[in-house]
Amino acid sequence: MELKEGLLVAGNVLVAAILILYFINPGGELEFTSKEVNNNFTLGNNSVKMQFYDNLRFPSNSISYRIDNDCSLKKKADMIRAFEIIENKTTLEFYSINEGEEITVTCENTNRMEDGLFIAGEGGPTNITEGDRFKVILHGDILLIKDSECENPNVAIHELLHVLGFDHSENKNNIMYPITKCKQVIGDEIPARIEELYSVPSYPDLKFEKAVAEINGRILNLNLSIRNDGLQKSEKAKILIYTDDKVLKEIELKELEIGHGVSVQLTNLWLTKIKIEKLKVVIESNFQEISLDNNEILLSRG
Numbered sequence: 001m002e003l004k005e006g007l008l009v010a011g012n013v014l015v016a017a018i019l020i021l022y023f024i025n026p027g028g029e030l031e032f033t034s035k036e037v038n039n040n041f042t043l044g045n046n047s048v049k050m051q052f053y054d055n056l057r058f059p060s061n062s063i064s065y066r067i068d069n070d071c072s073l074k075k076k077a078d079m080i081r082a083f084e085i086i087e088n089k090t091t092l093e094f095y096s097i098n099e100g101e102e103i104t105v106t107c108e109n110t111n112r113m114e115d116g117l118f119i120a121g122e123g124g125p126t127n128i129t130e131g132d133r134f135k136v137i138l139h140g141d142i143l144l145i146k147d148s149e150c151e152n153p154n155v156a157i158h159e160l161l162h163v164l165g166f167d168h169s170e171n172k173n174n175i176m177y178p179i180t181k182c183k184q185v186i187g188d189e190i191p192a193r194i195e196e197l198y199s200v201p202s203y204p205d206l207k208f209e210k211a212v213a214e215i216n217g218r219i220l221n222l223n224l225s226i227r228n229d230g231l232q233k234s235e236k237a238k239i240l241i242y243t244d245d246k247v248l249k250e251i252e253l254k255e256l257e258i259g260h261g262v263s264v265q266l267t268n269l270w271l272t273k274i275k276i277e278k279l280k281v282v283i284e285s286n287f288q289e290i291s292l293d294n295n296e297i298l299l300s301r302g
């Protein structure tokens with residue numbers, strides 16, 4: 001009997017960076033009022049994608065950040081207020097740490113222009129791991145350049161929403177419009193989408209990606225690959241191989257980071273009987289997973 005294990009990691013990192021520029025119009029703003037203002041991101045069009053990719057989220061609703069010491073007191077205060085505003089509208093929580101943060105906030109004091117517009121800031125996810133269920137944001141960056149002159153810290157809120165995976169909106173009244181105006185608001189759709197995304201608990205999710213069996217007489221060869229498609233690192237678990245409901249073999253499964261997988265090759269397993277009706281492979285974990293439906297695979301004789 002031979003057991004080979006290999007780590008499947010490649011192909012997980014979806015992007016290195018999505019940093020999107022945000023502008024301030026130096027010519028001031030033309031305000032006009034209308035009784036019924038549509039503030040929403042999509043302007044009511046259901047086919048408009050709100051995020052850079054579908055189902056982008058951080059591993060948990062508790063997200064760490066660090067604001068660089070070079071940021072002015074005004075920019076620091078704006079950023080902290082932006083975190084509070086999003087916290088008040090959603091279940092997300094932001095906390096400050098000194099290193100290993102998920103969101104890094106840096107600042108720049110020199111004015112930069114592009115196409116006649118001042119650049120207000122830049123932001124977005126910078127490390128995303130691709131899973132089947134979620135594209136998990138492991139890190140995001142915010143760069144605050146020009147101070148927001150609005151009552152609300154609109155530049156900081158806009159960049160924070162980019163880091164949370166939201167793209168630009170075509171609605172001039174929404175805060176995700178590419179050019180900032182003080183009247184822009186978050187609207188209802190963004191908090192609703194955040195609530196929906198973070199309603200899935202922050203658990204690991206071990207699943208089979210592949211299971212191929214080959215039987216020659218009384219010899220069984222198995223080729224398995226298992227991945228953590230969840231939102232947290234998985235603890236040690238077991239793989240059990242059953243033949244007709246009897247355990248034929250038990251294999252230890254090591255801890256797996258989000259998006260990481262392992263491939264297991266078992267060769268020359270000796271079958272106790274020649275006629276096997278059912279071959280079943282099961283992932284057994286003693287921790288909570290997002291789904292247990294993907295922990296079992298039934299292989300039929302083909």
Ligand SMILES: [Zn+2]
Nearest residue numbers: 020021022178
């Ligand atoms: Zn932007």
